[in-house]
Amino acid sequence: MKISELYAQLDKLAPFSDSEAWDNTGLLVGDMNAQVSGVLTALDCSIETIDEAIDKDLNVIVSHHPLIFSKMANVNEEGIGQIVRKLIKHDINLIAMHTNLDHQPDGVSHMIAKRLGYENTEILLQHQGNFKKLRVNITVDDKEEFKENMLNTASLGRMGDYSDVSFEYPVKGQFKPNDQANPTLGQSGELEFVDEYVLEFIFDGRDIKDVVSNIYKYHPFEEPAFDIISIDRKRDSGLGVSFECQTTLEDLKEKIEEIIKRPIVNLVKANDKAINKVGIIGGSGMSYAVEAFKEGIDVLITGDVKYHEAYDAKFNGQNIIDAGHYLEFLMKDGLKELIEKNIEVEVFASEISTNPFE
Structure with missing residues (x-):
């Protein structure tokens, strides 16, 4: 390789x-x-x-x-x-x-949660997607070949954990070629009626040039009829993760310390309520704290918490566990497992500590 x-x-x-x-x-x-x-x-x-x-x-x-x-x-x-x-x-x-x-659902924050014993996580702050829907008309006889070519070569047809996604429904089409046209079907100057299908695919808006290029490459018509529509839909990526658990702030703090083998940096205890939903943003996540707590979490685990950020969090009733930026070292094993699972290559996780505070 x-x-x-x-x-x-x-x-x-x-x-x-x-x-x-x-x-x-x-x-x-x-x-x-x-x-x-x-x-x-x-x-x-x-x-x-x-x-x-x-x-x-x-x-x-x-x-x-x-x-x-x-x-x-x-x-x-x-x-x-x-x-x-x-x-x-x-x-x-x-x-x-x-x-x-x-920003991946199985990324750094998920890897931290997994090491803490919580594998069933959801994206905490989901990204707004730049999604498009392609609607293209195709004749009945050409439908399957065109669909196969588009799904195999164009960057479309993926929704979450599913690939080769498409939708189709029959329609009636009509057109009249002019004298300069070179129609695949019909004659110049004569109205032509055709049994067609509309094929629909969802794709990432960043791939629009690739998708349009493949339409013209594989469609049998000189002038393909198609629409591209913007879709208001969340992406399958975002920042941080959340997970359900029933614990106390103190017990969660002790669990983290047991895993990382050292005391956490700081704890902002804003209330004595039970912890039912935990959020994690690896690294420095306090700039996203307001949005994170709007997602219903009871505590945010992150690092690099500043004094005034902690003061504001406590005033707002938000529990914060500052486990330090180096908490991300838990990703070494997580990334090793992710690569091994998907790529045929020998992988080792570093055993070296790069913690600058040691």
């Missing part, structure tokens, strides 16, 4: 196009034409992480946090330059899956 092939498979698991505009994801250091010897999943790429990959004879590190964020003026033995140099020296490829992985 080449790096390019691995990259394409990772893109299916967590599309890099789902990354935030400010983010820096994808192949940060490496060669798309190189062969993959194995993968190491990590939260961060440090010198020690590279040594671990070398020891295991792995030439791909898939990290959550991007090594390169801001503009680099030089690459030398200072700062992250020494890490970049070591990656290149040992032909190790570095791929970052950051906010694109955060």
